[in-house]
Structures are given as C-alpha cells and as structure tokens.
Amino acid sequence: MTVKIYETQAVQDFLNSISGFDQEGGSERAKKIMHRFLSDLFKLIDDFDVTQEEYWTAVNLLNALGSQTQFGLLSPxxxxxxxxxxxxxxxxxxxxxxxxxxxxxxxxxxxxxxxxxxxxxxxxxxxxxxxxxxxxxxxxxxxxxxxxxxxxxxxxxxxxxxxxxxxxxxxxxxxxxxxxxxxxxxxxxxxxxxxxxxxxxxxxxxxxxxxxxxxxxxxxxxxxxxxxxxxxxxxxxxxxxxxxxxxxxxxxxxxxxxxxxxxxxxxxxxxxxxxxxxxxxx
Ligand code: MBD
Ligand code: FE
Known part of the structure; x- marks a missing residue:
C-alpha cells in the first residue's frame, strides 16, 4: 500500500515547526537550509515509500560512518x-x-x-x-x-x-x-x-x-x-x-x-x- 502525505497542510506545518520558522532564536540561514533539506527528504520518503526498516538501516549506517570517522571518506x-x-x-x-x-x-x-x-x-x-x-x-x-x-x-x-x-x-x-x-x-x-x-x-x-x-x-x-x-x-x-x-x-x-x-x-x-x-x- 502506498500513501502520499507530503503535500498535506499538516506535513507542511510540521516542516515549518521542525525548522524553527515560528521561533525567535537561531540562524535564518540554518532554518532555511534545514527546511529545504528535510522537505526534500520527507518528499523522497513519500515518493519511494521508504519503509521504517529502510530508514533505521540508514540511521545505523550513518552511526557506523560517524563512529569510524568515515564521513570524510564517503563524501568524495x-x-x-x-x-x-x-x-x-x-x-x-x-x-x-x-x-x-x-x-x-x-x-x-x-x-x-x-x-x-x-x-x-x-x-x-x-x-x-x-x-x-x-x-x-x-x-x-x-x-x-x-x-x-x-x-x-x-x-x-x-x-x-x-x-x-x-x-x-x-x-x-x-x-x-x-x-x-x-x-x-x-x-x-x-x-x-x-x-x-x-x-x-x-x-x-x-x-x-x-x-x-x-x-x-x-x-x-x-x-x-x-x-x-x-x-x-x-x-x-x-x-x-x-x-x-x-x-x-x-x-x-x-x-x-x-x-x-x-x-x-x-x-x-x-x-x-x-x-x-x-x-x-x-
Ligand atoms: C585518499 O587517499 C584520497 O586522496 C581520497 C580523496 C579519498 C580516500 C583516500
Ligand atoms: Fe590520497
């Protein structure tokens, strides 16, 4: 079963809230870049029907990359x-x-x-x-x-x-x-x-x-x-x-x-x- 929720107002409000758009402090540039980054990823999850299992596999991989200081190696x-x-x-x-x-x-x-x-x-x-x-x-x-x-x-x-x-x-x-x-x-x-x-x-x-x-x-x-x-x-x-x-x-x-x-x-x-x-x- 596939569902599409990205375009809904609830998700758009959620993205604004996560990115601190309704908060005073922080950096405007950080807020805008994070909003764009999360928007693109949320849309990707929706478009590809990324499963919970796939998401947590990715989290584990990122943790492994970090703990072995390999972000700098994957980057190139x-x-x-x-x-x-x-x-x-x-x-x-x-x-x-x-x-x-x-x-x-x-x-x-x-x-x-x-x-x-x-x-x-x-x-x-x-x-x-x-x-x-x-x-x-x-x-x-x-x-x-x-x-x-x-x-x-x-x-x-x-x-x-x-x-x-x-x-x-x-x-x-x-x-x-x-x-x-x-x-x-x-x-x-x-x-x-x-x-x-x-x-x-x-x-x-x-x-x-x-x-x-x-x-x-x-x-x-x-x-x-x-x-x-x-x-x-x-x-x-x-x-x-x-x-x-x-x-x-x-x-x-x-x-x-x-x-x-x-x-x-x-x-x-x-x-x-x-x-x-x-x-x-x-
Ligand atoms: C290297 O020696 C290197 O130069 C780069 C860019 C990535 C991995 C190993
Ligand atoms: Fe080298």
Whole structure:
C-alpha cells in the first residue's frame, strides 16, 4: 500500500515547526537550509515509500560512518568534494582567475604539522623496501608565470601498500608528509617512493554504500599538494601517476587530465644527468 502525505497542510506545518520558522532564536540561514533539506527528504520518503526498516538501516549506517570517522571518506565517493571544486572553478572563471594548475580535492587524509624544510626534503623514512625511489621537482609560479620564491609546498602520499602515515599506526610519524619552502626561484625537490593506489577498506561503512551502488572504492596512485604563499589564493591539488588502471576511474572523481604525469624512469643519477633531467638527485 502506498500513501502520499507530503503535500498535506499538516506535513507542511510540521516542516515549518521542525525548522524553527515560528521561533525567535537561531540562524535564518540554518532554518532555511534545514527546511529545504528535510522537505526534500520527507518528499523522497513519500515518493519511494521508504519503509521504517529502510530508514533505521540508514540511521545505523550513518552511526557506523560517524563512529569510524568515515564521513570524510564517503563524501568524495558521493562526489561532494568534486562538486564543490567544480563550483570553485566556476567562481574563479567568473572572476577571470584562469591559467593555473587545476585544483582537485583534498581528501580525508591530510595531517597538519609535517616537518618543514627549505628547497629539498626526503619524504619517506626508508622503511618501505618494496618501493621504488621517486623524485618530484617543480617550480611554483603565479598565473602570469612569475616564480614565487619561498612558496609553501605541502606534499603527502601513501606507501606502496596504499597506506598513509598517522592512519596506519605501523608507519613512523609524518612518513611521506613534508612541508617544503621553495627556493629563491620558486623551485622545490622531494625524494620519496612511488605510491600505489588507495582502496576503501573492505567491509567498512563507506564500502557498504559503494557496494549498494555497484561501485568500487579504488583511487589511482596519486600525490597530494597544498601550494600557498602570502597574498595568493591557496591551491589544493594532486598529481596522478599515468598508467594506473584507475586513472580515469577514480571513486573520488579527483583525476584531471592536466594532472596526469608520466614519470621518467632512470636507473642512476648519472643517467639522469646525462639525459639533462631536472635535478638535483641527491
Ligand atoms: C585518499 O587517499 C584520497 O586522496 C581520497 C580523496 C579519498 C580516500 C583516500
Ligand atoms: Fe590520497
């Protein structure tokens, strides 16, 4: 049996009352957003004849997500993070702030307070013996191409098993997390190890939601960046390592064509120097 009650005056009055429309205190914006949010959900319950059992299953799932701090993981999976970036891209385009390295999502695994260095840092602690050495070098420039001396470059990524320090208690503190201040030409170099892709933990609440949608929880191998400098807009971005099977099938929708980088394989520093690759490889 299906019943439709959403449009009734009783339900509309009820929504106004829940949202505090008839109360003095609180925030007008909070009231309006909550009213819209609850209205849409009540209508959804009516339209889909959501059962009590289904509703309480959802409540249990939300509790599990919260208790395992997984809202931040499901959020990119449901596209909220990328949607907010799309909106910021549109805001920047409107303001004619274009020509920059594209932004992409931060994700839930940044940790503040990483060790700081100038010009160069080694990111990994040397304990990941399965991993291959990786060199990252770049130059921070403004949208006119002018280098930004001393720009702050924060880099973080996972190990060859897809695990991030801090969230993986077996790793040393701040492993593969560093802040590098660019040199007088805006350049920075990092030595680290090639990360693997990331997968949402099997059976975790986020995985339950993705499975219900017939989706996977895989991310391609990537390296996170925050780039900042006084008086400049903060940039949150990533590098995607080319050739990963999930490069264009990221559960978090964070890949952007311009951020996919083809690594150059080298056997030795001598070879790199002979090929004229940008160092320093020390
Ligand atoms: C990650 O490493 C990540 O970057 C995102 C966005 C989501 C889950 C894990
Ligand atoms: Fe990540």
């Amino acid at each position: 999976g449901l596209g909220f993070d990328h949607y907010l970036d799309m909106r910021q891209d549109a805001i920047d385009a409107e303001a004619k702030r274009t020509g920059n390295t594209p932004r992409t999502i931060e994700g839930p695994l940044y940790v503040a307070g990483a060790p700081e260095a100038e010009g160069f840092a080694r990111l990994d602690d040397g304990s990941d013996l399965d991993a291959e050495t990786m060199w990252l070098t770049g130059q921070v420039r403004d949208i006119d191409g002018t280098p930004i001396p001393g720009a702050k470059v924060e880099i973080w990524h996972c190990n060859s098993k897809g695990n991030y320090s801090f969230f993986d208690p077996t790793q040393s503190e701040y492993n593969m997390r560093r802040t590098i201040y660019a040199d007088s030409e805006g350049r920075y170099t990092a030595r680290s190890i090639i990360p693997s892709g990331y997968g949402v933990p099997e059976g975790a609440p986020t995985d339950v939601v993705l499975k219900a949608l017939g989706r996977h929880g895989e991310r391609p191998a990537h390296i996170h960046y925050f780039i900042s400098a006084p008086d400049y807009q903060h940039l949150t971005t990533q590098i995607n390592l080319a050739g990963d099977p999930y490069t264009f099938d990221d559960f978090a929708f964070a890949t952007r064509e311009e951020l996919v980088i083809e690594g150059k394989h080298i056997e030795s520093v001598a070879e790199a120097e002979k090929r004229g690759l940008e160092g320093p490889f020390t």
